[in-house]
Amino acid sequence: MNEWKISKIKEFLEMNQMTDELKLRLLNDTRKGVHKIVQEYEKKEEQQRQLKEKFIEMSQFEREFWKKDERIIVGVDEVGRGPLAGPVVACAVVLPEDFCLLGLDDSKKIHKAKHELFYNYIVNHALDVQVGIVEAQEIDEINILQATKKAMREAIHLISLPINHVLIDAVELTGLTYKSTSIIKGDQKSISIAAASIVAKVTRDRIMKEIDHQYPMYQFKKNSGYGTKEHINAIEQYGITEIHRKSFLKSINY
Structure with a gap:
């Protein structure tokens, strides 16, 4: 050589x-x-x-259930609890036992440039992927925690496979007809929950980019509805829209 x-x-x-x-x-x-x-x-x-x-x-949680012949494990996570505008989006994902995506983690720990790449890999290799969405008006009506739970339930109920167990990031969901486990920081401890967090994140970002076409002055494609300085300044100048969470804006005197 x-x-x-x-x-x-x-x-x-x-x-x-x-x-x-x-x-x-x-x-x-x-x-x-x-x-x-x-x-x-x-x-x-x-x-x-x-x-x-x-x-x-x-993969430890998933492998433990797979060993017990519980093959259909649903990972659930949400995105959008904190923004001043836009929906809360939850995702439910079922991964196959041979799934492998090195670098998979909580969506907040993955560089934004990789989000779309990971999203495409997950939706193309998962056994099932479903999304639940609750809009701003309903968030104001039932509060953000209940809206989060509703979005999660909607995503889970759309799964077409016979569910054996549900792994949920942090939130306790009552009334499910399947066994479930709530895992604190689950998007850092379960590949199924981490995959759900990526799909939920990309889905919500796409929604906010579409809304940005209607309300470009708020820069939703950049801030995703979070309370950035530019977003607050836009609210002061243009007021609030139908996709703003009025219950959230009360806390900052709007």
């Missing part, structure tokens, strides 16, 4: 696994650029190892 250009070595390692023999040959190469390629490769391998460990750790 000593006669290979550095670019060719890099290209080779992008397509092939590095063996101990190959690593030794590369380290014996006198070129600093080759040593740097080895370091970058090992760093990438370590990152992959950590991601695999994290994914296995987050």
Whole structure:
């Protein structure tokens, strides 16, 4: 390999696994650029190892139920409890036992640039994905906690498979006809809940981008309805809309 250009070595390692023999040959190469390629490769391998460990750790709840022959596990999460405008969106996801998406985590911990990529992978590989939505007017009528629970129930009830168990992020849902477990910080501890959080996040962001066409002055495509300085300034200038949560705005004197 000593006669290979550095670019060719890099290209080779992008397509092939590095063996101990190959690593030794590369380290014996006198070129600093080759040593740097080895370091970058090992760093990438370590990152992959950590991601695999994290994914296995987050699969513990699912694997325990799968061992008990409870195959249809529904992960449930919501997005949009805090904004001043727009709906609360919940998602219910059923993942297959061979599902693997390294880097899956709470949507808030995943770079926004990856949200759409993860969303597409999840909806294309999940056994079922359903969404429940409760609009701002109803949030004002029944309060945000009850609206969140309603959106979650709607998403769960749309699942077409025979549910064995429901894993829910933090919220306790009563009255379900299936066994359920509420997990604090579940979107960091369960791959099913984490997948639901991604789908709910992307779904709600898309809704807010559509609303932005109708009300561009509030910059909903940027703030997703949260109370940013720009959003508050727009409310002061233009007033509130039908998609604003009036019960939330009372707390900031609007």
